[in-house]
Amino acid sequence: MILTELSSRKPAIDWSWHLRLVAFLGPAALYALVFILVPYANLLIYSFWKTDNYTIVRDFNLGNFARVFESPVYLSVIANSLLVASIVTICAVVLGYALALYVAFFTGMRRKFLYFLMVIPLWTSFLLRAFIWRLILGREGVINSGLAWFGFTDEPLSVLLFNRFSVCVALTYVFIPFVAIPVYAALEKIPPATLEASMDLGASPFYTLRRIILPLSLPGIIPGAIFTFCLSFGDFVAPSLLGGPSGIMISSVIINQFGSAFDWPFGSALAIFVIVVVGIAVALARLLERRYE
């Protein structure tokens, strides 16, 4: 009796469940379609076309991709971007990790306040935070005037600004919170007794850091590193403000293609290239994460 009732009710429940699923996921799916899938598809299609005398010709070809690989200029810019992104990622992970470690374990009552200070830069303009390095590294900047004041240098050092170094410094500074915040969240989740257990078993604080704290904070390091790598690889603010000739990065070239060069198909091909690199980086990181789980 009850059984038949249940079985006869079943299909109806299924339908309402589907409807609810659509209602829940519908807006998100629509958002993804309009703001992610369509633009990317658009980019992909453009990358197979070409331009002729500043007009776009809808003629399927792989010439744009060939151009990326054939020309040493683009390859070297891409290599430079990869180099900058790698340096920035390493520096930001090391410094951001040290910061998070310090705030999480050595600050006692001031912890909440310091965490707050860590978050504040995220509310400040990215442009401003990159620009500030001009004031620090420039000819009349803090460092040069300091060196001159102490009499270490006769004339301002010009190696500080408008090169790869200044781009790396600014990007590292900008992305430190991107590492420090997720790492801090991971560190906070480690119970103090876990660390005490390690010391109890004879491990020094440094050994504990390597074998317990580091692996347990990996879920914070990996997203931080991915963010830093992807965003600094594709950044154009820092190179255009601080880059100079040796600091040119791929995004500046892409913007140029969409702007003054008016070669949208080639710009699209370069953009696709960037997306692929970023995709590979994310995939590698995921792989690493899975191994340590």
Add this chain to the structure above:
Amino acid sequence: MLSKVRDKPECTDEVQVRLDRVSKHYGNAAALTDLSLDVRRGEFLTLLGPSGCGKTTTLRLIGGFEVPDRGAVAIGGRDVTGVPPFQRNVNTVFQNYALFPHLTVFENVAYALRVKRLPGAQASERVTSMLDRMGLADKAGRYPRELSGGQMQRVALGRALINEPTVLLLDEPLSALDAKLRRTMQLELRRMHAELGLTFVCVTHDQEEALAMSDRIAVLDAGRIAQIGTPQEIFDRPANRFVADFIGGCNFIPAISRSDGTIIMPECKVSPQTGPEAGRGIVLAVRPHSLRLGTPEEGAIIELAARVSDIVYLGTAVRLVLSLADGLGLTAELGKDAVEKSGAKPGVVLRLWARAQDVIVFDAARSGHDPH
């Protein structure tokens, strides 16, 4: 030390751990006050006391996780005050085990050996034999989150023992287990202690557990030792009201001892007896199971009439909640048959008595904290 079973596991008089008048404050609040404690080599000592009395703090001082404000800690005759935990030959089983979540059972147990850079083959041999002994041989590759509470407990024990510590500290090692497993593990711990011949210092707030496992019990009250002794001493001859009440529970009946040697108290008859100073206020302590029903026999010192206010069945025994005419509350635990025969039900007045040897007399003026 681990592999050999000592011929005589009973303890010697040699002191293994000595706390010498240690005090520890957190902010303004004192966690421990002038606490002195000697743990003998090879004994199973339990720190027992209510929540917040300083048991964990005492253990952490021995483990090296806290430094005393005053006083000294010595292990094996060496002053270790201020020596960090990783330089002490003491290992701890933590309250919630604190297993390393990213390491397997094997790696957890092997941790201390890895730290010491013991060669791989030698280390894995020792870990394997430890896992065997703990009954975890088939769980070696599992992660802590894939274990039951009892299994985690054994991993924590194995991890702490692999280093062959001179002293093993256990902070409420069984509190996360269910009642049945707890009793099994109590025996297990005792057996292991006897087998290894190590010094165990265990913390618990469960008096039954303390009585069942320990060679000696130190009862802590508000950061001081209220009494230290064998389970039997503590139970039969509590040093003060606090200990009597905390271990086994107790009825306290205020009375006055008169200069002629008799004791008077309201609503009760007390036989003459010698003991406390004359003319002083005293407290008679009687355990619930020492109260008897019916006509007093030879050797009775307390007789009283009390009204039943509630009856609680405990299984084999029955707990009577009683009140004297002056409102003083008492509890008695009696055999089921005796209670049925007496016709006890709420509102009925019963006659109860207790033998002299079951009554402990405390001086009313003395505080419950006085360690004697």
